[in-house]
Amino acid sequence: MKSALRLTVPGLMAPALALAMGLSLGLSGTLGTSGVAMAAESEPVITTPKCKRGFAWDRKVRKCVKAKKSSSLDDEDLFNTARELAYERRYDEALAMINLAENQNTPRMLNYRGFVTRKLGRVDEALGYYKAALAIDPNYTLVREYMGEAFIQLGQIDKAREQLNEIATRCGTGCREYAMLKTEIDKAVQ
Numbered sequence: 001m002k003s004a005l006r007l008t009v010p011g012l013m014a015p016a017l018a019l020a021m022g023l024s025l026g027l028s029g030t031l032g033t034s035g036v037a038m039a040a041e042s043e044p045v046i047t048t049p050k051c052k053r054g055f056a057w058d059r060k061v062r063k064c065v066k067a068k069k070s071s072s073l074d075d076e077d078l079f080n081t082a083r084e085l086a087y088e089r090r091y092d093e094a095l096a097m098i099n100l101a102e103n104q105n106t107p108r109m110l111n112y113r114g115f116v117t118r119k120l121g122r123v124d125e126a127l128g129y130y131k132a133a134l135a136i137d138p139n140y141t142l143v144r145e146y147m148g149e150a151f152i153q154l155g156q157i158d159k160a161r162e163q164l165n166e167i168a169t170r171c172g173t174g175c176r177e178y179a180m181l182k183t184e185i186d187k188a189v190q
Helices: 013-021 075-087 091-100 107-119 123-136 141-153 157-171 176-189
Strands: 055-058 063-066
Touching: 075 091, 075 107, 091 107, 107 123, 107 141, 123 141, 141 157, 141 176, 157 176
Parallel strands: none
Antiparallel strands: 055 063
């Protein structure tokens, strides 16, 4: 009996095979327009089709569709697209996707509206969105990390440190959001 040669790249075969088979691995990440899926909030996991401007990946029909109010896109598709566009620094397009969401007052939508407006230079406006997100979910540490970055941009290092302490209280000093904000604070005070 011959044995089959099995070539495996750790951490690569399962996602690739699952994607090819149309299966979900149960990752916290999502598929979207950038060609990169995101685990948690920002770690690349799997590649997907990249949609052209004004289109978003519809995970139900598994294709790029025109992003508009009457499309088949739900808020999850719009959020995923907005998040990935934001990470690609396509802030105006990300904001357009957020504006299409039926429920724009979820912590995630408010967080990314804040992220995008901050990156567009509207830091005070962004702080309002971060505060609204935290009013709904005070334990959303990514909001606190981004809010800390906004305070750094405004030169308010003490307020950024307050957010760092809040993150430490909620997820410890070993969590990703703590490390990201601490790095930004350290850079700002050098």
